[in-house]
Amino acid sequence: MIVPGLQFFRHLRLIKSAGLSFVAALAPAAFTTAAAAESAPEPIKIGVYASLTGKEAVWGQSAEKATRLAVDDVNAAGGVLGRPLHAIIEDNQSKPGESVTAVRKLISRDKVVAILGEASSGRSLEAAPICQQARIPMISGGSNPKVTQVGNFIFRTHFIDPFQGTVMSRFAREKLGAKRLALLTEVTNAYAVGLAKYFSADAAAHQTPIVIEQKYSAGERDFKAQLTAIKAAQVDAIFVPGYYTEAGLIVAQARELGLNLPVLGGDGWEGPQLLAIGGPALRDTYYCNNFSSESDVPETRRFIERYQTRFQSMPGGTAADAYDAVLMLTDAIKRAGSTESEKIRTALATTRGLRGVGGPLNVDANRDQLKPAYILGYNSGDYHLVQVIQP
Numbered sequence: 362m363i364v365p366g367l368q369f370f371r372h373l374r375l376i377k378s379a380g381l382s383f384v385a386a387l388a389p390a391a392f393t394t395a396a397a398a399e400s401a402p403e404p405i406k407i408g409v410y411a412s413l414t415g416k417e418a419v420w421g422q423s424a425e426k427a428t429r430l431a432v433d434d435v436n437a438a439g440g441v442l443g444r445p446l447h448a449i450i451e452d453n454q455s456k457p458g459e460s461v462t463a464v465r466k467l468i469s470r471d472k473v474v475a476i477l478g479e480a481s482s483g484r485s486l487e488a489a490p491i492c493q494q495a496r497i498p499m500i501s502g503g504s505n506p507k508v509t510q511v512g513n514f515i516f517r518t519h520f521i522d523p524f525q526g527t528v529m530s531r532f533a534r535e536k537l538g539a540k541r542l543a544l545l546t547e548v549t550n551a552y553a554v555g556l557a558k559y560f561s562a563d564a565a566a567h568q569t570p571i572v573i574e575q576k577y578s579a580g581e582r583d584f585k586a587q588l589t590a591i592k593a594a595q596v597d598a599i600f601v602p603g604y605y606t607e608a609g610l611i612v613a614q615a616r617e618l619g620l621n622l623p624v625l626g627g628d629g630w631e632g633p634q635l636l637a638i639g640g641p642a643l644r645d646t647y648y649c650n651n652f653s654s655e656s657d658v659p660e661t662r663r664f665i666e667r668y669q670t671r672f673q674s675m676p677g678g679t680a681a682d683a684y685d686a687v688l689m690l691t692d693a694i695k696r697a698g699s700t701e702s703e704k705i706r707t708a709l710a711t712t713r714g715l716r717g718v719g720g721p722l723n724v725d726a727n728r729d730q731l732k733p734a735y736i737l738g739y740n741s742g743d744y745h746l747v748q749v750i751q752p
Contacts, residue, residue, distance in 0.1 A: 402440070404447035405700055407432075407690065408467030410478040410488060411683075415455025416579075417604065419632045420480040424502070424683035425450055426672050428477065431687035434667075441694050446687070449473060453484060460484040464491045474700045475500070477686045480679040482508060482522075482552040489515045498706045500689055502682035504628065505555050509728045514702075516709050516728045518682040518689065518719070520752065522552070522627075525649050526559025528734045528750050529600060529625050532647065534569050536736075536748065537623050539597035544574040545587055545611060547603035556602035556627045572596055577607065584611050588618050598623040605630050609638025616642040623647065631677050636743065643739040647747065652678040652719045653735040655746040664718035681719030688717055 409428055411421035428448055436445045449471050451463035460479060467473045468491070475498045479485045482505035492499035493512035501508050501517045504525060509515045533539040542564055547553040561571050573594040575587035588611070591599060599615070601608055601624055608630050615624060626648040636643070654665055654675055664684060668676040676684075692715055693708035694700060715722040720732040731752040737744040 402444040404445045405441055405694070406447050406449055406471055406473045407687075408464070408471060408473035408476045409448050409450040409683075410453050410460055410463040410467065410476065410484075411450065412455040412479070412481065412484070413450070413452035415453075416606065417455045417481060419605075419634065420679040421452070421455070423677055423680040424478065424480060427668065427676060427680035427683040428687060430668060430671060431684045435687065435691050441691050442698065442700070446691070448477075453479070455481075457483070458487065460487040461491055464488040468492070468495050468497055473497070474694075474702065475690050475705060477683070477690065479503060480682065482555070483550060486511070486551060496706075497702050498690075498693075498709055500686040500709070502679060502686070503552070505552055506727075506729070507551070507555075513710075513728070514706050516689070516724060517730055518685045518717070518722065519628075519651055519730060520732045520734060521729050522555045523559045524752060525627055525734060526556050526561075526602075527563040528736070529627065529647075529649050530560045530563035530567070530569070531750070532649075532736055532748065533598045533600070533623070533625060534564070534567055537598055539623070540569060541572050541594075541596045542569060543591045543594060543596040543599045544571050545584070545591065545599055545601045546574070546576055547579055547607060548576045549578045550603060550629075552627075552629060553602040553604075556629075557600070560600050560602065577603075577611075579604070579607070581607060582610060584614050585618065588615050588620060592618055592620050596622070598625060600625045602627050603629055605632035605635040606638065609635045609643075612639045612646055613642045621645070628678055631679070645739070647736055647738045648744070650678045650735045650737055651732060652676075652681040653737065653746045653749075656735070658720070660716050660718050678719070681717075685717035685719050685722060688715065689722055 411424045412418055413421045432446045432448050453459035453463050476492050477500050480502040482503035485501040485503035485508045489511035493514050499515050502519050504519045504522045506521045544557055546557040601611055608626050612624050624646045628650045630648040693705050697704040697708040712724040723731050734750045736748040738747040
């Protein structure tokens with residue numbers, strides 16, 4: 362008979378013995394995991410800021426998807442310098458001032474090697490001075506020439522507004538035969554004001570007068586007073602530099618007033634909301650973009666196929682810019698052989714002949730891009746490619 366006390370101690374010894382065996386069995390696996398963690402290459406952190414929520418969320422969400430797709434493609438191909446890319450993405454909520462907060466966090470807290478974004482020129486202009494001061498390369502999708510003028514660490518994937526404004530003035534004059542033009546500009550938007558300026562300059566240089574100029578602010582919903590004045594001026598076409606939400610309402614209200622003439626816009630028109638708001642009233646409207654889903658360029662076709670497969674939607678210009686920003690940065694890091702900001706900046710400045718999904722990537726002396734413009738026109742419920750204009 363076993364004394365109860367002795368039985369307790371024997372049980373305790375069995376537990377200890379089993380526990381030691383269990384720990385011994387786990388030890389090799391734990392050691393292997395720890396060793397693997399120590400040997401795993403440290404990721405290269407890149408910062409992204411975009412309008413994931415708010416008024417222009419359609420652009421930011423599209424850019425985020427394309428960024429993640431590009432990062433995954435790079436990592437599947439072995440990463441950069443033997444290290445994986447890791448994108449840290451901040452939402453600026455489409456609000457003024459939030460881009461500054463987002464970019465400061467990415468630089469000071471997350472220690473990113475570069476910043477990618479934004480599609481909006483206004484928000485790019487907010488963030489660019491922060492990146493320049495910190496000497497961290499930034500690649501923007503904004504088209505206002507002032508973005509890259511901030512300093513030598515600021516680059517872009519997009520064409521600039523002097524080119525875009527000239528393209529639309531030329532299209533109105535040469536393709537539509539317009540001789541008298543009207544401007545209806547969103548004056549609270551740096552992008553729209555700049556685009557109107559360059560459109561007007563080219564029109565004046567070719568004796569195509571802007572006979573009336575009207576203004577509106579972001580968020581307005583009633584444009585009938587401005588459109589009534591434009592109707593009285595008897596113009597042949599209207600140029601509306603601004604964003605898709607107001608553009609859709611402007612076109613719809615123009616048709617209600619009997620203004621059945623061509624209405625033109627810039628790349629800020631792009632977005633499914635334009636179709637939803639404007640509907641059939643969009644007939645005889647055209648806008649300039651940096652990307653066309655009907656392009657037959659092999660890189661573009663492959664990008665569209667991968668994007669559609671993964672996200673069940675069609676990519677647009679902001680997605681193409683975001684994907685190309687990752688390509689530009691990856692190419693620069695590889696050529697620099699380093700993640701040091703100054704070396705990345707130097708490599709970015711010498712980007713030539715890189716085949717992007719939105720067209721060839723060639724950085725000029727001003728750190729801008731020389732890329733073709735795609736004129737899209739509304740037909741049968743959607744926008745289709747009308748003309749490609751080379752820089």
